[in-house]
Amino acid sequence: MIMQVGRGHRGIPPLLFRVFAVLVCGASGAAQGGTTLAAHYSISMIDVPFGQIVWSVDIGERAYRASARGKASGPLSVLVKGEGSVVAQGAMDHGHPMPEAYTSSITDDDGLATVGMSFDHGTVNALRVAAPPPPDDLTPAREADRHGVSDPLSAMLIPAPPGVDVLAPQSCNRVLAIFDGQRRYDLVLTYLRRDRLTVKRGYVGPVLVCRLTLQPIAGYRAKSLLIKYVAGRKDMELWFAPLGGVQIMAPVRIMMPTIIGTLVIEAVQFEAASTPDVPVDPSTTVKP
Numbered sequence: 001m002i003m004q005v006g007r008g009h010r011g012i013p014p015l016l017f018r019v020f021a022v023l024v025c026g027a028s029g030a031a032q033g034g035t036t037l038a039a040h041y042s043i044s045m046i047d048v049p050f051g052q053i054v055w056s057v058d059i060g061e062r063a064y065r066a067s068a069r070g071k072a073s074g075p076l077s078v079l080v081k082g083e084g085s086v087v088a089q090g091a092m093d094h095g096h097p098m099p100e101a102y103t104s105s106i107t108d109d110d111g112l113a114t115v116g117m118s119f120d121h122g123t124v125n126a127l128r129v130a131a132p133p134p135p136d137d138l139t140p141a142r143e144a145d146r147h148g149v150s151d152p153l154s155a156m157l158i159p160a161p162p163g164v165d166v167l168a169p170q171s172c173n174r175v176l177a178i179f180d181g182q183r184r185y186d187l188v189l190t191y192l193r194r195d196r197l198t199v200k201r202g203y204v205g206p207v208l209v210c211r212l213t214l215q216p217i218a219g220y221r222a223k224s225l226l227i228k229y230v231a232g233r234k235d236m237e238l239w240f241a242p243l244g245g246v247q248i249m250a251p252v253r254i255m256m257p258t259i260i261g262t263l264v265i266e267a268v269q270f271e272a273a274s275t276p277d278v279p280v281d282p283s284t285t286v287k288p
Contacts, residue, residue, distance in 0.1 A: 034060040035246050040201075040269035041070075046261030053265070059246070064097055065089040066153050083107055088153035090119070095159045095247060098122075102151035104181070115181030123147050129181050141218040145184035149177045155187070158240060160247045167194065167242055171249060172210035183219030187212060189238065197252060202271035203241050208249060212236040230256075243272040 036058055043051035053070035071083030084106035090099040099119045106113050113131035117124050124146035134140075155176040160166040172191035178184070189210040197207045213232060220227050239253035253266040 034058065035243055035248075035272055035274055037243065037250065037272045038269065039250075039267055039271070041265055042268050043263075043265045045258070045263050059092070061092065063089065063091055064154075064157075068153070086153060088151050090154055095162070097150075097154045097157040097159075099151045099154040102153065102181075113182070117151065117179075117181050119151070122149060124149065124179060127181060131182065135221055137221050137223060139218050139220055139222050141179070141182065141184050145179060145218050149179040149184070152178050152180050156251060158249045160249075162247065164247075166247050166249045167206055167208040167240070169208075171208060171240070184217040185219075186215040186217065188215060189213075192237065195239070197239065197241065199241075199252065199267050199270045201269040203252065203267070205241070207252060208240045210238045210240065212238040212254070229259075233257075241267075241270060244274065246274075 037056065039055040039057075041053040041055065042049055043053070051070060053068060055066070055068040057066040058064065065087070066089070067085065067087045069083075069085040084104065086102070086104040088099060088102045090097055090101070092098070098121065101119070102115070102117045104113075104115045111132045114129070115131075116126075116128040118126040127146070155178045158166075158171055158174075160168065160171050164170070169191040172189045174189050176187040176189065178187065189212060192209045192211050195207050195209050196205065198204045211234060213234065213236070214230055216227055216231050233256075235257050237253075237255045238251055239255075240249035241252045242249050250270075250272075252270055253264065256263040
């Protein structure tokens, strides 16, 4: 995640920022060449901005790498504080991202938390976490929570089978099993509708709108009123736009109603371009 609030009851749930602020996109179906994405997202509540996210992605035929950074800003930053950066990379396996390494460094009201993970076919085989002591009522993540998972960035790569429209309804219908080094949760996506979206810089065209349901599993305070409020809600939306030249869609907007207004994280820049193949530079390999 790029921004988060404390472990207690303050502000917006940190994992929602993890879900969207660390977006990544991957390649699928292209025999040669790759794709780059430059995106900038604004975060607002009741039309008042309080944060921003900058995201860049390089995708090759065989590998991908994504990085994002963000921080709270604007009038509401006195209520929601935080800044950080995340990096993920992995291999493309028949158009599907297979994470290999993930790192994050996040500072919020609780202090600095850093995470480094490495993956082997969906299993976390190395984990390093340096963070403030967790609260006593935290539900700890177990060994089983490290299996059959993806990191928050790679999980948001939504590929379509060859020959299928990437914005087809079935692209929504899936469960994203995510482990960020501290929290284990599922994001359940189901089809809602097709729509159109105009981004200020970049994309103009159709989008796929999915219902987003959070299912927390581990790494949360058992009695958290905030988690109880968010978990299982049926009125959150995640919007996806296609990337030209590849069978992949990437998020452009998330909408979450709250008791004080609607939280909106949306792209103000979303510019994707096809490029010659862009293999990951070994000198930039993420060290978990």
